[in-house]
Amino acid sequence: MFAAICRIQWKASALGVALLATLAFIIPLLTVQQAGFSAGDRRGWDLIVMLSAVETAGTLFPILAVILGLTLSVGAWSADHQAEHVYALTLPVPRWHYVLLRFGAGLLLIAPVVAAVGLGCAVALGSFDLPAGLRSYGGAITLRFALAAAVSYAATFALAAGTKRTTAAVVGVLTAVIVLALVLEAFGVSTAVAEGIMNAIFTRPGPFEVLVGPWSLIGV
Amino acid sequence: MLRAAAVVAALTIVAAAALVGQTPDEQAKLDRLTRRYDDLTARLTNEAEVGVPRVDSVHVGGLWILSDSAESPVLLGAVESFRRLLMQQLGPAPLPLLVGARIAVRFGEAHPGWGHLLTGDTQFIGVQQRRRTSKWLTGQLAQAVDGLLAHRGGASVAAWRGDVHLFHDQGPLLEATHLELLTANAPSADGCRDGSLEACARSLNLIARLPGQSVEANAELRRFVERRLRHRASEPALAPAYSACVDGGDAAACLAFLERAGVQEPTLSTRATGTLLVAVGDVGGPDALARFFADTGAAIVPRLEAAAGMPVDSLLARWRETILAHRPPPTAVPAGMQWFVLGWATVLVALATRSTRWR
Numbered sequence: 001m002f003a004a005i006c007r008i009q010w011k012a013s014a015l016g017v018a019l020l021a022t023l024a025f026i027i028p029l030l031t032v033q034q035a036g037f038s039a040g041d042r043r044g045w046d047l048i049v050m051l052s053a054v055e056t057a058g059t060l061f062p063i064l065a066v067i068l069g070l071t072l073s074v075g076a077w078s079a080d081h082q083a084e085h086v087y088a089l090t091l092p093v094p095r096w097h098y099v100l101l102r103f104g105a106g107l108l109l110i111a112p113v114v115a116a117v118g119l120g121c122a123v124a125l126g127s128f129d130l131p132a133g134l135r136s137y138g139g140a141i142t143l144r145f146a147l148a149a150a151v152s153y154a155a156t157f158a159l160a161a162g163t164k165r166t167t168a169a170v171v172g173v174l175t176a177v178i179v180l181a182l183v184l185e186a187f188g189v190s191t192a193v194a195e196g197i198m199n200a201i202f203t204r205p206g207p208f209e210v211l212v213g214p215w216s217l218i219g220v
Numbered sequence: 221m222l223r224a225a226a227v228v229a230a231l232t233i234v235a236a237a238a239l240v241g242q243t244p245d246e247q248a249k250l251d252r253l254t255r256r257y258d259d260l261t262a263r264l265t266n267e268a269e270v271g272v273p274r275v276d277s278v279h280v281g282g283l284w285i286l287s288d289s290a291e292s293p294v295l296l297g298a299v300e301s302f303r304r305l306l307m308q309q310l311g312p313a314p315l316p317l318l319v320g321a322r323i324a325v326r327f328g329e330a331h332p333g334w335g336h337l338l339t340g341d342t343q344f345i346g347v348q349q350r351r352r353t354s355k356w357l358t359g360q361l362a363q364a365v366d367g368l369l370a371h372r373g374g375a376s377v378a379a380w381r382g383d384v385h386l387f388h389d390q391g392p393l394l395e396a397t398h399l400e401l402l403t404a405n406a407p408s409a410d411g412c413r414d415g416s417l418e419a420c421a422r423s424l425n426l427i428a429r430l431p432g433q434s435v436e437a438n439a440e441l442r443r444f445v446e447r448r449l450r451h452r453a454s455e456p457a458l459a460p461a462y463s464a465c466v467d468g469g470d471a472a473a474c475l476a477f478l479e480r481a482g483v484q485e486p487t488l489s490t491r492a493t494g495t496l497l498v499a500v501g502d503v504g505g506p507d508a509l510a511r512f513f514a515d516t517g518a519a520i521v522p523r524l525e526a527a528a529g530m531p532v533d534s535l536l537a538r539w540r541e542t543i544l545a546h547r548p549p550p551t552a553v554p555a556g557m558q559w560f561v562l563g564w565a566t567v568l569v570a571l572a573t574r575s576t577r578w579r
Contacts, residue, residue, distance in 0.1 A: 099569070
């Protein structure tokens with residue numbers, strides 16, 4: 001059954017996964033090139049500008065991880081949502097088992113994109129000699145990307161598993177609170193609400209701490 | 221009692237207004253104010269009435285700490301921690317340079333003028349309610365002494381532009397200097413990183429760049445122009461000087477290029493120069509910094525040499541080694557974070573299995 005579900009999800013997500021894998025491979029190469037590390041003449045290198053460029057480009061990795069999670073979770077549930085979950089309800093397996101199969105199939109599809117990130121980092125970092133004093137973080141970026149994609153996928157998968165009303169309620173409440181806080185702050189009423197929500201989400205014990213970690217491919 | 225309180229309040233308001241900007245007139249007013257504050261302090265210290273907003277003092281290493289809450293546990297705790305810090309860095313004997321200097325600590329909602337201000341020999345610290353902890357105040361006292369030492373350290377310290385950071389957490393300070401040495405857009409920093417002690421001296425503002433400098437420094441200057449400013453070589457006003465500097469190796473042309481390009485040759489920050497004093501303390505023994513600060517008349521390099529007990533080149537070599545050894549740790553993904561993310565993924569999947577859709 002797992003193989004069948006994998007096939008269905010692959011059909012639903014293949015285009016997105018292929019596109020994202022291509023992007024994942026290209027981002028490290030472009031990062032190195034744009035920062036100027038691929039320029040052969042080292043006499044023109046300005047490390048502080050180059051490292052800053054690498055750091056800026058690194059923000060693309062968590063964005064890609066979130067898009068990947070979203071794509072896979074939509075792909076995981078699209079067939080069931082279209083068929084009103086009738087097929088799923090007729091299967092002779094408990095619901096939790098079915099959900100795990102769906103989740104596992106999506107998790108497998110993260111692998112090609114993670115591999116593309118790793119390969120892209122390896123090729124990009126192998127294209128020049130790293131100056132003394134600097135470190136490359138190809139492995140750390142790949143691992144961080146895998147974790148970020150996994151947690152993003154899990155979160156969007158859980159949201160998509162719910163009814164439209166549940167999803168709308170969760171997203172709506174979060175958006176409303178943030179918008180309200182921003183409006184209040186625009187009128188000079190200082191609230192720590194938006195900051196509190198961001199902290200709750202992006203710092204420990206929030207789930208998305210990994211998204212805001214250091215994403216620089218090259219550092220000190 | 222009421223009169224004393226009113227005088228304190230009035231003086232505080234006048235002090236704040238006077239301390240913010242310091243034109244000569246205001247400076248004179250400030251001096252008068254400081255004297256009156258001293259008089260008031262002396263008078264209130266002797267009063268025994270309960271409820272008087274007393275201004276008491278604590279004596280630490282030749283330094284007077286005055287406060288309107290001298291018996292506050294926060295202040296006493298901070299003073300005790302600070303006394304240990306001071307002895308650790310400058311030895312047990314009162315440092316002549318600190319004798320007569322004062323730190324005035326005022327509790328309560330601090331007026332802006334009491335933020336952190338140095339006037340003459342008095343450093344003012346305002347302690348706001350929300351910051352009322354001994355740890356915070358210890359840091360402020362230490363920072364105040366750093367300021368007093370830099371202020372009273374003599375003309376050579378002032379000319380050196382070296383900040384004093386004796387009481388900072390040294391690890392982050394040294395790591396920040398490592399980063400600075402690696403990325404500073406300055407020929408001297410580049411040269412120092414590559415091993416030139418002369419460049420280290422220049423990067424720490426110990427010797428000035430002169431047109432008739434050494435061959436090594438001229439080569440370094442040329443490399444800097446070529447490495448960092450090549451993108452401006454095509455500007456018509458700069459092209460001849462660039463060519464003469466980079467292709468012809470003419471140091472004067474390099475300096476002319478920098479001047480026309482409006483590029484100042486920066487040295488390392490005052491934070492980095494402060495780390496040299498830490499190196500002096502490390503190599504010169506327990507009284508090294510006391511020796512450094514005691515001899516206010518000498519130039520900076522002889523003072524460093526006398527305090528460290530070694531030639532400045534050896535000191536710079538030690539400093540460079542220390543800085544290069546303090547490379548920040550790699551930013552790996554912590555194992556804890558991996559388990560944490562997997563834990564969250566598990567929780568979220570568990571939530572998905574409990575979806576209301578199937579109930």
